[in-house]
Amino acid sequence: MIVPLPGFLAHLDWNPLWQAMGGAGAALLAWVPFVNPVKLPAGARLWMYLPLTLCIAVVYRATRARSLEKLPRGTLLTFVNITVGMIAIAVAFYVVSRAALYLRPVSA
Amino acid sequence: MSHEESGQPTRPAGTAKTVQAGLLSWILPGAGHWMLGHRGLAVVFFVAISLPFWVGLAIGGIKTSVNPWSNPWLFLAEMGTGGYTSLSLIANNTIGGLDPRALADPKYLIKVSPELRQKYLPYMSFYPESEVAQIYLATAGMLNILVILDAIARAQTGGLPTFPPEPEREPPPSEAAAPGASS
Numbered sequence: 001m002i003v004p005l006p007g008f009l010a011h012l013d014w015n016p017l018w019q020a021m022g023g024a025g026a027a028l029l030a031w032v033p034f035v036n037p038v039k040l041p042a043g044a045r046l047w048m049y050l051p052l053t054l055c056i057a058v059v060y061r062a063t064r065a066r067s068l069e070k071l072p073r074g075t076l077l078t079f080v081n082i083t084v085g086m087i088a089i090a091v092a093f094y095v096v097s098r099a100a101l102y103l104r105p106v107s108a
Numbered sequence: 109m110s111h112e113e114s115g116q117p118t119r120p121a122g123t124a125k126t127v128q129a130g131l132l133s134w135i136l137p138g139a140g141h142w143m144l145g146h147r148g149l150a151v152v153f154f155v156a157i158s159l160p161f162w163v164g165l166a167i168g169g170i171k172t173s174v175n176p177w178s179n180p181w182l183f184l185a186e187m188g189t190g191g192y193t194s195l196s197l198i199a200n201n202t203i204g205g206l207d208p209r210a211l212a213d214p215k216y217l218i219k220v221s222p223e224l225r226q227k228y229l230p231y232m233s234f235y236p237e238s239e240v241a242q243i244y245l246a247t248a249g250m251l252n253i254l255v256i257l258d259a260i261a262r263a264q265t266g267g268l269p270t271f272p273p274e275p276e277r278e279p280p281p282s283e284a285a286a287p288g289a290s291s
Contacts, residue, residue: 034165039237045240
């Protein structure tokens with residue numbers, strides 16, 4: 001269901017330049033935050049893990065906090081714990097995958 | 109000194125205020141804590157929930173990221189941040205004049221004319237951006253459920269967190285009197 005916009009907003013075309021022009025420059029001009037997706041740089045996906053983990057650590061620690069005084073230290077500890085744990089899991093899976101490749105039967 | 113600064117519990121709130129705190133937290137992260145007087149925690153929750161939600165939405169785009177027809181389970185997780193997700197869904201239905209149900213089906217893009225496909229593509233996110241956006245949005249929603257439960261718990265207990273740490277125990281009288289008693 002398309003809900004019509006009231007009044008003058010109904011006449012607004014939210015993405016007029018995209019259709020009118022081509023190329024990366026035009027795409028940048030026509031880019032509307034939250035409407036058009038962002039293209040992440042190569043390799044950025046891995047680093048996007050860090051701010052999300054920080055937010056998880058902040059919320060988890062804040063739900064256990066009686067006051068804000070001990071929150072920064074607790075948050076840092078939780079953040080480091082999660083990160084080290086994730087690295088350990090990644091290393092373990094890497095070792096298992098390498099071992100599986102090493103031990104696989106060689107076909108003739 | 110507020111009870112947040114002192115860390116001491118105050119009088120528990122009534123049922124109406126408890127429900128109000130939970131609902132406010134669902135509509136706006138941290139609003140329930142703000143109403144209960146935990147202003148510092150409210151700001152912390154607001155930032156820590158809003159940041160992943162809006163970053164996820166910016167990466168994935170509103171059309172494919174807040175779309176109950178494309179991924180109902182993701183949408184359910186996003187509904188943890190009810191206010192943000194509801195607003196985003198309304199915006200999804202209005203912006204661009206494109207039906208979100210059409211964007212939900214990837215096969216639809218193959219069937220439509222190249223002109224219409226060009227119209228749809230700028231609104232759609234693909235791997236790996238769509239994956240990052242989904243993880244950010246779902247995490248924000250699930251974290252806000254934790255915040256809602258915490259607001260309810262703090263309202264019911266007069267300021268204590270969901271899982272309060274063990275209070276420091278005073279030594280038993282026998283141990284406390286031990287040095288003097290042994291001599």
